[in-house]
Amino acid sequence: xxxxxxxxxxxxxxxxxxxxxxxxxxxxxxxxxxxxxxxxxxxxxxxxxxxxxxxxxxxxxxxxxxxxxxxxxxxxxxxxxxxxxxxxxxxxxxxxxxxxxxxxxxxxxxxxxxxxxxxxxxxxxxxxxxxxxxxxxxxxxxxxxxxxxxxxxxxxxxxxxxxxxxxxxxxxxxxxxxxxxxxxxxxxxxxxxxxxxxxxxxxxxxxxxxxxxxxxxxxxxxxxxxxxxxxxxxxxxxxxxxxxxxxxxxxxxxxxxxxxxx
Amino acid sequence: xxxxxxxxxxxxxxxxxxxxxxxxxxxxxxxxxxxxxxxxxxxxxxxxxxxxxxxxxxxxxxxxxxxxxxxxxxxxxxxxxxxxxxxxxxxxxxxxxxxxxxxxxxxxxxxxxxxxxxxxxxxxxxxxxxxxxxxxxxxxxxxxxxxxxxxxxxxxxxxxxxxxxxxxxxxxxxxxxxxxxxxxxxxxxxxxxxxxxxxxxxxxxxxxxxxxxxxxx
Numbered sequence: 001x002x003x004x005x006x007x008x009x010x011x012x013x014x015x016x017x018x019x020x021x022x023x024x025x026x027x028x029x030x031x032x033x034x035x036x037x038x039x040x041x042x043x044x045x046x047x048x049x050x051x052x053x054x055x056x057x058x059x060x061x062x063x064x065x066x067x068x069x070x071x072x073x074x075x076x077x078x079x080x081x082x083x084x085x086x087x088x089x090x091x092x093x094x095x096x097x098x099x100x101x102x103x104x105x106x107x108x109x110x111x112x113x114x115x116x117x118x119x120x121x122x123x124x125x126x127x128x129x130x131x132x133x134x135x136x137x138x139x140x141x142x143x144x145x146x147x148x149x150x151x152x153x154x155x156x157x158x159x160x161x162x163x164x165x166x167x168x169x170x171x172x173x174x175x176x177x178x179x180x181x182x183x184x185x186x187x188x189x190x191x192x193x194x195x196x197x198x199x200x201x202x203x204x205x206x207x208x209x210x211x212x213x214x215x216x217x218x219x220x221x222x223x224x225x226x227x228x229x230x231x232x233x234x235x236x237x238x239x240x241x242x243x244x245x246x247x248x249x250x251x252x253x254x255x256x257x258x259x260x261x262x
Numbered sequence: 263x264x265x266x267x268x269x270x271x272x273x274x275x276x277x278x279x280x281x282x283x284x285x286x287x288x289x290x291x292x293x294x295x296x297x298x299x300x301x302x303x304x305x306x307x308x309x310x311x312x313x314x315x316x317x318x319x320x321x322x323x324x325x326x327x328x329x330x331x332x333x334x335x336x337x338x339x340x341x342x343x344x345x346x347x348x349x350x351x352x353x354x355x356x357x358x359x360x361x362x363x364x365x366x367x368x369x370x371x372x373x374x375x376x377x378x379x380x381x382x383x384x385x386x387x388x389x390x391x392x393x394x395x396x397x398x399x400x401x402x403x404x405x406x407x408x409x410x411x412x413x414x415x416x417x418x419x420x421x422x423x424x425x426x427x428x429x430x431x432x433x434x435x436x437x438x439x440x441x442x443x444x445x446x447x448x449x450x451x452x453x454x455x456x457x458x459x460x461x462x463x464x465x466x467x468x469x470x471x472x473x474x475x476x477x478x479x
Contacts, residue, residue, distance in 0.1 A: 071365045094362070162371050163348075165362045166355040196280065197273060202347070206283045209348055210439035212370040215446060229442020232283075236441070239280025 003030045005081060007039060008089045009051060013100045023089070024048075030081050036088070037065055037077035040102075052101035060219055063154030066093050067102045073156035075219045093159040095168075106155040113175045117198050121182065123189040141184065148181040148227065150220050157224055160213035169203045173214035173224035176205060180227050183234075192238045195231075200239065205232040286344035287437055289337055294430050296334060301463055304406075305470045311403035311477060318401040331396045335389070342385050349378055373432050380429040387422045407477035416475065423467040431460035 005028045012021035026043045037058050044051050056062040058077045065076040068091035070084060081088070096104035113119075151174055158164045158172040179199055182188040199205050208228050215225040237249045266272040307314040321327040350356040363371050394409070395401060409415045435456040438444035444452045 068365065071367050091365075094365075160366060160368075162359050162362050162374060165358045166350055201279045206279045207348075208440060209374055210370075210436045211368075211374055212439060212449075213366060213368055216368060216370075223446050225439060226442060226445045229440060229445070233441045236280050236284050236287075239277065240284050243281075 003086045004028070005030050005039065006087045007043065008087070009040075009043070009101065010091045011051075011101050012098065013052075014098055015100070030086075034081045035077055036069065036079045036081060036084075036090075039081055039088075040076060040090075052099065052103040054103045061152060063106070063152035066104075066106070066154040066156050066159070066219075067091065068093060068159065073159040073217045075154060075156070078219045093155050095158050095161075095164050096155055104155070106153060109155065109158070110153045110174075113171055114178070117171065117175050117179045117204075119175075119178050119182065121185065121188045122194070123187065135187070137186070141186070145181055145184050148177050148184070148222065150222055151177060152220060154219060156217045156219060157214035160217040162211045162213065163207050163209055167203075167207065170207045171199065171204050173208075173218075173228055175199070176208075176231050177222060177224055177227045180231050183231070192234065196235050196238050199231065200235045205235055208232065282344055282347070286341065286347075287441070289341035289344060290433050290437060292337060293334075293341055294434050296337075297426060297430050298463065301467055301470075305466050307403050307406075307470060307477070308473055311407075314403045314406075322400050327396070327399060327401065331392060335392050338385065338388055342381065345381065349381075373436075377429060377432050377436070380425045380432075383425050384422070384429055387418070387425070390418075391422060403474075403477060407474040410471060410474040416471065419471055420468075423471070424464050427460050427463045427467065431456050431463075434459075 007026045007028060008023045009026060010021070011019075011024045013019040026047055028039050028042055030039075035058075037055055040051070040053055041055075044053075053067065053076070054064040055077065056064045058065075060075055060078045063075070066073060067076055068074075069076070069079055070089055073093055090102055092098055092102050093104050093106070096106050096109050099105055153174065155174075157174050161170070161172055164170045164172050176199060179195065182190065183195060201207070205228060210225070212225050214228075215223065218224055234253065237253055241249065266274045303317055304314070306317055318327070321330075350359050359375065363375055398405065410419065435444065435452060438452060439449075
């Protein structure tokens with residue numbers, strides 16, 4: 001027998017001086033393989049056209065429909081209502097600027113983070129030939145890079161991060177995974193010191209407190225904490241080069257590490 | 263003096279936060295090892311009070327208690343200073359983190375609040391414990407038993423023991439996570455290990471306290 005879902009939605013329009021933040025209840029009849037995305041669209045189509053939420057691809061690719069679902073950040077389109085209790089509470093993602101109701105501006109945050117970590121290939125070549133054939137890459141390495149490039153920038157990991165919520169300038173797991181992608185890429189010629197200057201601080205890898213929220217909510221199941229650990233270890237070892245014996249550092253560097261193809 | 267001595271406009275290579283992070287981790291690891299060793303040594307009273315006395319005598323004859331004790335105190339304080347860089351000292355930070363923990367209902371997030379709370383309590387209580395023990399050397403099983411039986415000290419240790427073991431257990435697990443040794447693949451296994459170790463050490467500690475409580479003074 002299908003359930004009648006009680007969906008509570010956070011309502012607030014920060015641009016309207018008369019708008020008061022409050023929770024509004026909606027009731028929807030559940031049907032087979034209903035996702036939260038479908039339920040929200042039903043609400044908007046049939047009950048209240050003013051409910052604001054973002055969506056685009058409805059397939060977990062665009063990263064627009066991130067929201068807090070019963071306390072956990074996740075994608076509305078990736079969440080089936082049958083996996084939730086019949087009382088569902090929806091909030092906008094924290095950390096990001098609220099546009100209205102469940103809609104937040106993740107774009108500005110990610111653009112800023114991308115600029116701060118300099119998320120582009122760095123090299124000193126001034127003889128770039130745009131018509132030349134691309135240099136070939138080993139398939140395994142390409143796969144490793146792609147594994148990190150799967151991020152859809154939905155912002156769930158940032159919203160699930162205790163550090164990011166306390167400290168606005170924390171770059172978050174997504175940025176570290178992003179820079180790890182360049183670290184793996186042989187076309188990026190930044191050395192460890194270059195990476196250290198970008199993320200070797202409390203806003204980057206050393207700000208992470210290992211709370212694992214990022215990894216536990218990532219809708220794309222990217223091993224965010226593992227990646228953070230690898231980058232943190234690499235940069236921590238870099239910071240004590242010359243203090244601790246090289247032999248010990250080399251040993252620590254490779255112990256229990258994945259993604260070691262670079 | 264170089265260009266980076268007085269201005270933040272010039273960055274110095276390598277140095278800085280990374281070293282603080284390594285020091286925080288190393289001081290933590292040393293304290294974890296110390297606390298486990300400490301508990302094993304004190305629990306030698308379970309085998310025989312004479313054995314505990316002999317061990318205590320050894321540590322004093324070699325001046326490890328007289329010198330090592332205050333050094334451990336210093337290590338605890340250093341570790342506190344380093345780790346306190348992450349504590350939510352501002353009201354807005356505490357507010358954000360508590361709200362976040364309530365929202366997420368996520369164990370690893372809650373554990374960090376436990377880590378902060380136990381840290382502050384341990385800082386005070388471990389200082390008291392060290393002062394009491396180190397100003398009344400030599401350590402003997404009979405003197406320890408007398409302290410436990412005096413009344414006020416039993417509740418004190420019944421609080422300090424689990425606090426310290428919980429802090430150390432979570433810290434051990436967290437270091438593994440932060441430095442990429444505990445990964446998605448083995449996390450469950452390490453969590454179980456951490457729970458067993460925490461439970462095991464608290465149990466040994468409790469049995470030791472009971473032994474002191476019933477030791478003839």
